[in-house]
Amino acid sequence: xxxxxxxxxxxxxxxxxxxxxxxxxxxLARGLAAVERAAARGxxxxxxxxxxxxxxxxxxxxxxxSLAEPLDGPTTTALTGVARRHxxxxxxxxxxxxxxGTLRNSAVLVDPTGLRTVYxxxxxxxxxxxxxxxxxxxxxxxxxxxxxxxxxxxxDLEFPEWxxxxxxxxxxLVCAPTNWPGPRRGGGERPVEVVQVQAxxxxxxxxxxxxxxxxxERGVEWVxxxxxxxxxxxxxxxxxxxxxxxxxxxxxxxxxxxxxxxSARNHVHADRRxxxxxxxxx
Amino acid sequence: xxxxxxxxxxxxxxxxxxxxxxxxxxxLARGLAAVERAAARGxxxxxxxxxxxxxxxxxxxxxxxSLAEPLDGPTTTALTGVARRHxxxxxxxxxxxxxxGTLRNSAVLVDPTGLRTVYxxxxxxxxxxxxxxxxxxxxxxxxxxxxxxxxxxxxDLEFPEWxxxxxxxxxxLVCAPTNWPGPRRGGGERPVEVVQVQAxxxxxxxxxxxxxxxxxERGVEWVxxxxxxxxxxxxxxxxxxxxxxxxxxxxxxxxxxxxxxxSARNHVHADRRxxxxxxxxx
Numbered sequence: 001x002x003x004x005x006x007x008x009x010x011x012x013x014x015x016x017x018x019x020x021x022x023x024x025x026x027x028l029a030r031g032l033a034a035v036e037r038a039a040a041r042g043x044x045x046x047x048x049x050x051x052x053x054x055x056x057x058x059x060x061x062x063x064x065x066s067l068a069e070p071l072d073g074p075t076t077t078a079l080t081g082v083a084r085r086h087x088x089x090x091x092x093x094x095x096x097x098x099x100x101g102t103l104r105n106s107a108v109l110v111d112p113t114g115l116r117t118v119y120x121x122x123x124x125x126x127x128x129x130x131x132x133x134x135x136x137x138x139x140x141x142x143x144x145x146x147x148x149x150x151x152x153x154x155x156d157l158e159f160p161e162w163x164x165x166x167x168x169x170x171x172x173l174v175c176a177p178t179n180w181p182g183p184r185r186g187g188g189e190r191p192v193e194v195v196q197v198q199a200x201x202x203x204x205x206x207x208x209x210x211x212x213x214x215x216x217e218r219g220v221e222w223v224x225x226x227x228x229x230x231x232x233x234x235x236x237x238x239x240x241x242x243x244x245x246x247x248x249x250x251x252x253x254x255x256x257x258x259x260x261x262x263s264a265r266n267h268v269h270a271d272r273r274x275x276x277x278x279x280x281x282x
Numbered sequence: 283x284x285x286x287x288x289x290x291x292x293x294x295x296x297x298x299x300x301x302x303x304x305x306x307x308x309x310l311a312r313g314l315a316a317v318e319r320a321a322a323r324g325x326x327x328x329x330x331x332x333x334x335x336x337x338x339x340x341x342x343x344x345x346x347x348s349l350a351e352p353l354d355g356p357t358t359t360a361l362t363g364v365a366r367r368h369x370x371x372x373x374x375x376x377x378x379x380x381x382x383g384t385l386r387n388s389a390v391l392v393d394p395t396g397l398r399t400v401y402x403x404x405x406x407x408x409x410x411x412x413x414x415x416x417x418x419x420x421x422x423x424x425x426x427x428x429x430x431x432x433x434x435x436x437x438d439l440e441f442p443e444w445x446x447x448x449x450x451x452x453x454x455l456v457c458a459p460t461n462w463p464g465p466r467r468g469g470g471e472r473p474v475e476v477v478q479v480q481a482x483x484x485x486x487x488x489x490x491x492x493x494x495x496x497x498x499e500r501g502v503e504w505v506x507x508x509x510x511x512x513x514x515x516x517x518x519x520x521x522x523x524x525x526x527x528x529x530x531x532x533x534x535x536x537x538x539x540x541x542x543x544x545s546a547r548n549h550v551h552a553d554r555r556x557x558x559x560x561x562x563x564x
Contacts, residue, residue, distance in 0.1 A: 158485060160442030160443070160485055161443070164442065164443065165559065190472075192514060192515035195484065198474065199442070199477055232474060262440070265409065266408055272443065274562065275563075277447065277563045280446060280562050281556050
């Protein structure tokens with residue numbers, strides 16, 4: 001008998017690429033080239049940044065609209081192509097324009113069969129609400145050959161409720177396209193954005209692959225803190241502190257996320273006291 | 283006019299002391315001596331470990347019972363005394379024996395007026411359920427001269443729901459007596475227990491003072507990761523990596539916790555989507 005893929009080591013890559021708003025073809029090409037590099041290093045799951053093709057720092061709603069695309073547009077098409085060529089699962093963010101013209105900050109997960117799920121960012125950061133309508137659905141957990149995968153996007157990671165929801169829904173690996181604005185933190189201190197990824201992974205004993213971007217854009221710098229974190233909450237691989245473009249890879253036994261025991265007698269989900277958590281919902 | 287104390291700098295201390303199960307008088311004396319050292323360094327809020335007087339690694343329920351004490355017993359009495367002498371707020375854990383004989387893993391917050399609140403640990407770790415009945419009430423937020431304080435205990439910190447509840451209830455500073463079992467983590471990596479404290483602080487833009495212990499006990503080592511974390515999620519002060527007894531102090535403008543803005547347009551609590559968090563409660 002062959003062991004299920006979830007018990008084997010899976011190479012997970014996050015592709016921290018430099019993007020530039022208003023240059024959609026170049027951005028997409030840069031993302032695809034990074035996926036090729038990740039595949040050459042053995043990656044089976046590859047995560048790209050939030051708003052990969054459009055870029056992030058829009059001048060106006062009109063500009064955001066001009067850079068948005070339908071769900072079955074160029075990003076999903078190109079990612080499905082590279083997923084097919086190399087037998088990958090690929091996640092990336094896109095500015096999604098619905099048939100009715102609504103824009104959303106979305107992410108797609110594709111595999112060789114095509115689009116597996118779309119997630120629309122629920123927690124919008126800063127000016128994003130000028131451009132996007134927030135999502136109103138939790139991430140779906142998608143059963144793949146490699147394990148159970150789910151999407152969240154950037155600021156979602158700062159809401160532990162959202163990470164818990166995904167953990168309770170059974171995700172082995174959360175793929176998180178991000179654009180973390182802000183200067184890189186010096187002094188050897190890990191950015192708090194990564195700390196929150198670590199805590200979300202540990203609290204739910206699951207893997208999280210957060211892919212940040214780089215490339216200054218209209219005066220905005222980026223944390224450039226891409227990381228793959230394991231269920232113990234420690235980074236298995238993370239971007240170097242120089243803020244450069246890089247493909248970060250980690251070998252993950254995604255099946256480890258099926259074991260929620262924090263000690264011989266503890267279970268990070270069963271030990272919850274949901275009957276006491278009433279004030280969290282409304 | 284005098285500015286409210288919450289806008290002034292308050293020195294917060296965590297006293298990482300060595301304890302030994304079965305030596306209650308020595309443990310309490312050691313804790314009190316550390317509070318004196320903290321007061322000499324200007325501390326106004328002082329946090330001591332979980333189960334300060336009893337120690338932690340009980341051999342049996344009978345031993346736990348023999349080391350437990352009533353809520354108005356020696357720990358609360360002694361802490362109130364030192365709080366009066368120096369004008370302090372002091373938090374510490376104790377093995378609480380109720381009138382009906384029930385044991386709970388509790389923590390008290392005292393000030394010069396006496397006991398301000400008791401909190402009974404809701405999330406029990408490992409063998410604790412052999413000795414203690416879990417609490418079933420959220421921590422109270424206590425208005426003090428220095429700001430709004432609340433208690434949680436150790437494993438509670440790993441449940442982001444619980445930290446959120448305390449944050450939503452308006453705590454400026456969460457005082458967290460802990461006993462974090464496990465070897466200290468080498469390689470300059472901050473212990474995941476501290477990472478979870480950082481994330482809880484950042485997600486709620488509040489201060490958290492976590493006081494761990496040291497002193498090997500019946501084969502159990504301790505993380506010895508005491509830290510005071512600010513609302514940005516970064517440690518303001520933390521124990522050195524050698525695992526020694528130490529008083530760690532940080533100057534905290536507790537009023538900063540009243541500003542929940544994560545950016546000009548973001549608010550870590552108002553940006554929540556509680557209408558989508560239904561699966562968290564039951």
